[in-house]
Amino acid sequence: MAAMSQAAYRRASSLVCRLHSTYVRKTRYLNELKENDSLCRQAQTSGTFYLFHNLSPFLQKDEKKYLVPQVSAAEMRKILEKLKETEQWIEKSVLIGCSDEHVPQFALDLGALEKSVIESELKGLFTDLRKALFVVDGKDSPLLASAQSLLRWHDSHQFCSKTGQPTQRNVAGSKRVCHSSRITYYPQVSPVVITLVSDGSRCLLARQPSFPRGMYSALSGFCDMGENLEEAVRREVAEEVGLEVESLWYSASQHWPFPSSSLMIACHTLVRAQQAEISVDSLELEEARWFGLEEIVEGLKREPRSSKQDDGSVLPWFPPKQAIAHQLIQEWVKQQTS
16 A cells, blocks of 8 residues: 555656746756755856856857857866866855756856956956947846846945844855844845836937937836835936826836846836927936937937947937847837837
């Protein structure tokens, strides 16, 4: 009887395993690595590594493409040996994901080591993240952004905000603990609303002083304490361009690492055409204006280099496809042409 019960249990367990998707298995494995220091330390000896140098990711160029290489644990040990460093450097890495084959993926910042030696050994360059996000494959951008955000968070949370005592991280880097106050710190993100304003036939885009020449984007701003999404959108539109939102609807969200770890919550807003006179807040924006469909379609075709004119002026261009602002603009064009 007992043998029959065990056989039934094994069949049931096997069925559950088959029913679980690759995503579920990956998620559970990653959670186990976060909670089990010993298992995660073991995974560091066989995982792959995304390398950074002072928060700039390492890229390799292949013809016209930029690749984000995953360095094996064996390659990491070889590089460290060449730099006359110990394997303890690998313990400074943070867990950022795993492949479908359950190969753990880590991010490691080698900012204290000689950059040129690493670049020469691996035949690539450490590149500023703002540039890297727009030249690598779309599937790599989110991983680079989340990796840099986690590395930056650890760098800025080495001490407890209550006691001033050093905090200790777990092996995966998913949390830090102050043993004096018993406070556990977890990485956090700041919610940011980004919205494309329309009056029905035109959409509104704006420039901040920090933007590259000629680039226009959707309005955005951090949520205030206690605000919900709708309240934050209405406030930002009123503050920045002096318009009152009549209706809004959600589009999508995106993690964004600038200026720190942010969650961009994207939506569309509609204002009344009869009350669409812009009043720009010069403290927030350099310029804001309405764009018609034809001008938007032409602007989407331009790249920063092709926007420069012979007389020194710059034609409007918009954020690249990796940015959620680009998605909002594309959705608006589709709405106008459907």
